[in-house]
Amino acid sequence: MVRHAGVNMETVRKSNRSAILKFINGHGPTSRKDLARAIGLTPAAVSQICAELLEEGYLLEKGRNPESRGAGRRQILLDIDHDAAFVYAVNIGPKDTVIALCNLGGKKLEEVCLPTDPLAAPEEFLHRIAEHCKKMAARHPLAREIVAAGLGITGLVDKEAGISQRAYGIWETEVAAGPILSKELGLPVQIENNVNAFAIAELLYGRGKEYENLMVIKWGPGVGCAMVIDRRLYEGRHNKAAELGHFIVDADGEPCSCGRRGCLETKVSYRALQKIMPFAEGNFGGAYEAADEAQKEAFDEAIRLFAQTIVNSATIMAPNRIIIAGSLFRSRKIRDLLAENCKKFDASFGGERLMYSDLADRESYIGPAAACVNEILF
Numbered sequence: 349m350v351r352h353a354g355v356n357m358e359t360v361r362k363s364n365r366s367a368i369l370k371f372i373n374g375h376g377p378t379s380r381k382d383l384a385r386a387i388g389l390t391p392a393a394v395s396q397i398c399a400e401l402l403e404e405g406y407l408l409e410k411g412r413n414p415e416s417r418g419a420g421r422r423q424i425l426l427d428i429d430h431d432a433a434f435v436y437a438v439n440i441g442p443k444d445t446v447i448a449l450c451n452l453g454g455k456k457l458e459e460v461c462l463p464t465d466p467l468a469a470p471e472e473f474l475h476r477i478a479e480h481c482k483k484m485a486a487r488h489p490l491a492r493e494i495v496a497a498g499l500g501i502t503g504l505v506d507k508e509a510g511i512s513q514r515a516y517g518i519w520e521t522e523v524a525a526g527p528i529l530s531k532e533l534g535l536p537v538q539i540e541n542n543v544n545a546f547a548i549a550e551l552l553y554g555r556g557k558e559y560e561n562l563m564v565i566k567w568g569p570g571v572g573c574a575m576v577i578d579r580r581l582y583e584g585r586h587n588k589a590a591e592l593g594h595f596i597v598d599a600d601g602e603p604c605s606c607g608r609r610g611c612l613e614t615k616v617s618y619r620a621l622q623k624i625m626p627f628a629e630g631n632f633g634g635a636y637e638a639a640d641e642a643q644k645e646a647f648d649e650a651i652r653l654f655a656q657t658i659v660n661s662a663t664i665m666a667p668n669r670i671i672i673a674g675s676l677f678r679s680r681k682i683r684d685l686l687a688e689n690c691k692k693f694d695a696s697f698g699g700e701r702l703m704y705s706d707l708a709d710r711e712s713y714i715g716p717a718a719a720c721v722n723e724i725l726f
């Protein structure tokens with residue numbers, strides 16, 4: 349009995365601590381009094397948890413609430429010290445693997461990129477990643493407290509067990525990537541699907557601070573999508589929610605990697621767009637400008653189908669914002685083309701409903717950093 353009570357107390361303490369850190373992360377410096385009111389805890393409980401967090405260095409005191417007239421500790425503003433701890437962010441993609449060392453705010457100290465090696469045994473490749481991490485840490489003595497790592501990977505993952513279940517083009521079998529990397533680094537590791545991880549980053553560091561419901565679309569090489577509902581990632585049955593790329597847009601279309609036919613990905617994936625017009629990665633706008641009429645027409649049709657699928661999905665989910673990211677959308681020309689097409693289908697897309705991610709310049713590593721901070725530390 350006593351043991352059970354202990355476990356429960358610990359869970360409650362962790363969840364209250366997480367609520368406080370997430371609230372301050374989302375709203376900026378907050379007084380203890382306002383924290384208690386917002387989270388629904390007693391002032392005494394808030395004071396006790398904040399004392400712990402101050403002691404550990406996660407929180408710091410930052411002046412006094414200008415709107416308060418009362419004196420005392422309860423009106424002092426508390427903020428997160430983003431340099432209190434650091435994390436490794438590892439993103440394993442089909443082509444490249446990015447490793448970064450970041451603070452709690454997702455600001456990187458350094459980033460390295462190495463080719464993903466699908467021919468190496470997973471243990472061997474993860475060992476190589478860990479060696480890079482350790483070398484990086486040695487170059488940044490100020491990042492003394494490295495406390496966890498985030499691991500982003502394509503395909504399905506089992507977050508509880510830390511398993512990559514199906515990472516197409518990377519590993520053919522299930523790989524206990526989390527536990528392997530954890531053992532190598534001697535740190536807790538949070539594994540997450542790369543697109544979901546990017547959505548968590550939006551939640552923690554991007555638009556999710558302002559909006560409760562988001563659809564996050566990450567292009568390249570396929571079409572990744574994640575849904576944030578009431579500030580939580582919605583994963584659905586078998587973690588397969590928000591498969592925007594596998595909306596059927598052409599009943600008689602080409603076979604898709606998912607086993608069906610005519611999915612959006614068969615029209616707008618990297619490979620599909622390459623077939624319409626050749627382009628260099630990162631210069632889609634230039635390639636579009638240089639294309640001939642027939643190529644432009646085919647590309648416009650692909651973007652029109654993309655827009656139609658986004659608008660239809662938004663009709664079901666009603667997100668506040670639809671966030672787009674990925675190398676295709678680095679081009680303003682292509683972003684505008686998509687937005688215009690969405691607007692033709694639905695006038696509510698006229699304003700900023702469809703927007704380019706604030707985190708686009710950090711998209712190579714910000715996802716796993718956020719997943720790790722969000723799940724393990726905050």
Ligand SMILES: [Zn+2]
Pocket residue numbers: 593594595604605606607608609611613
């Ligand atoms: Zn499909």
